[in-house]
Each structure stands twice: as structure tokens, then as C-alpha cells.
Amino acid sequence: MISLCLCDSVVNIMKIKIKCFSQVKYALGENEIKLDLENGSTTYDLEKLIREKANGQLDDVSLRVAVNQQYVKDESELKDGDEVAFIPPVQGG
Amino acid sequence: MKWPSFHRSKGDNKIESKNLLGALATLRSNMIKIEIVNGPITPFPSNDDRNQDGAELVFNGRVRDTEHGKQITAIEYEQYEGMAQAELSKLAEETCRKFPIHDLFCQHRMGKVGIGETSLHVSIWSKHRKEAIEAMDWFIFELKKRVPIWKWAILPDGTKVPSECAH
Numbered sequence: 001m002i003s004l005c006l007c008d009s010v011v012n013i014m015k016i017k018i019k020c021f022s023q024v025k026y027a028l029g030e031n032e033i034k035l036d037l038e039n040g041s042t043t044y045d046l047e048k049l050i051r052e053k054a055n056g057q058l059d060d061v062s063l064r065v066a067v068n069q070q071y072v073k074d075e076s077e078l079k080d081g082d083e084v085a086f087i088p089p090v091q092g093g
Numbered sequence: 094m095k096w097p098s099f100h101r102s103k104g105d106n107k108i109e110s111k112n113l114l115g116a117l118a119t120l121r122s123n124m125i126k127i128e129i130v131n132g133p134i135t136p137f138p139s140n141d142d143r144n145q146d147g148a149e150l151v152f153n154g155r156v157r158d159t160e161h162g163k164q165i166t167a168i169e170y171e172q173y174e175g176m177a178q179a180e181l182s183k184l185a186e187e188t189c190r191k192f193p194i195h196d197l198f199c200q201h202r203m204g205k206v207g208i209g210e211t212s213l214h215v216s217i218w219s220k221h222r223k224e225a226i227e228a229m230d231w232f233i234f235e236l237k238k239r240v241p242i243w244k245w246a247i248l249p250d251g252t253k254v255p256s257e258c259a260h
Binding site: 019021023025026066069085088091092093 | 154173175177212213233236237241242243245254255256
């Protein structure tokens with residue numbers, strides 16, 4: 001597990017947990033990442049960050065977003081303590 | 094043994110958990126059973142007392158020895174624990190609402206599954222075969238679209254890579 005801080009001030013931050021699976025786990029080399037983000041950050045901001053961290057390994061991978069184990073369709077604002085997963089194409093069966 | 098009622102009863106919902114690695118959810122009084130298991134699958138028993146069911150349809154998904162033409166030695170299944178169980182249960186409920194079937198039981202295996210072993214086991218009971226076959230096809234199709242479960246291919250040299258299989 002790694003922790004990152006992406007904000008200048010500790011006043012307006014929220015703590016986010018990212019769960020990594022399949023190609024995301026493979027690209028980032030982590031099962032779970034803990035991040036401090038600025039208040040008001042959204043799922044879109046976080047996805048952009050994750051894709052940057054993956055150094056191009058996720059460029060061709062479509063990712064669905066789940067917040068607190070629920071799929072979210074549109075960009076949504078994150079809250080302190082949220083658990084986020086970027087879900088690569090699933091392969092059950 | 095008294096077999097579960099064929100009628101849906103919203104008041105009989107209950108959820109049981111087996112352990113941390115696998116969970117058993119029994120919804121609407123035995124109509125839906127979802128198990129995510131970490132060891133070999135134990136098939137759901139057939140039953141001769143289902144006097145209203147003309148069809149008992151069983152599907153076993155098994156691990157092949159190749160992926161995209163490359164040899165593999167096993168598949169390792171990974172789940173988003175909690176969400177996989179919830180999505181699978183939701184999907185089973187949707188299937189029972191969409192098709193006139195009576196019961197739907199499903200087991201999905203996690204962890205390392207050897208070549209030829211069963212990774213997915215689904216049983217559906219209905220009055221006639223048509224609705225069971227259609228429900229089975231839809232259930233598995235949707236499972237592969239939305240339930241957060243993934244495959245890792247184990248290669249002959251022992252390395253583990255995300256599976257490229259999208260079927």
C-alpha cells in the first residue's frame with residue numbers, strides 16, 4: 001500500500017482510498033492506494049491522476065468508476081473517507 | 094426435505110455469511126442463492142420433488158488450457174470483495190424479475206482454478222425450458238459485463254498476468 005499527498009495545504013484535504021484490481025493493479029503495482037486530495041476533487045480528477053501514474057499502461061483500458069462499492073456513471077464529487085475503484089473490463093465466469 | 098416455495102415472498106429475505114472469503118446470500122426465501130467460494134465448487138443438488146418445474150438447467154463454466162492461443166496452467170480469479178457479492182445478488186434478482194423462472198442458484202469460484210475445473214456453476218429451475226435457457230444466457234452475459242470479478246492467467250513459467258480474455 002502506498003500513500004500520496006496531492007495538495008499544498010492540510011486544511012482542505014480529504015482522505016481517499018483507492019482499490020486496485022486486474023490491469024489497474026498490474027499497472028500501479030499496488031492493491032490499495034491512500035491519497036490526500038483537495039476538497040472538491042472529483043472522480044474525473046482522480047481517474048486522470050491514476051492514468052498518469054500508470055505511465056501509459058492504462059491508455060487503452062476503459063475504466064468504470066465505483067464509489068463505496070456502487071457504480072457511478074457521471075463525474076461525481078468525492079467525500080472524505082470515500083473508497084474508490086477504477087474498474088477495468090470485468091471477466092467473471 | 095421440503096423444497097422451497099415457488100412463490101416469491103418479499104417478507105422472507107435473509108442474508109447469511111459463510112466466512113470472509115465466501116458469502117452465501119439467500120434471498121426471497123431460497124429462491125436465489127449466491128455463493129462466492131474460495132475452494133472447489135460443490136454442485137447444487139438436483140431434486141426430484143420439484144413437481145412444478147419441467148426444466149432444470151445447469152451450466153458449468155470451466156477453465157480452458159489456452160488463452161488467445163497461448164498455453165496457460167491455471168486461472169486465478171480476483172474479486173472486489175463485497176461489491177462482487179452485491180452485484181451478483183442484484184443481477185440474480187433482476188434475472189428472476191425479467192424471466193418467469195422459479196429458482197436461480199449460482200456459485201463462483203475465487204483464487205487459483207486449475208485447467209478443466211469448474212469456475213462458475215449456475216442452476217435454474219422453471220416450468221418450461223425456454224425461459225430457463227433465455228434466463229441462463231442473459232444472467233451469464235450480464236455477469237460478464239458488470240460483476241467485478243477478474244481473471245489472471247498463470248503462465249507455464251509461473252508468472253501471473255491479467256487475462257486478456259473478454260468472453
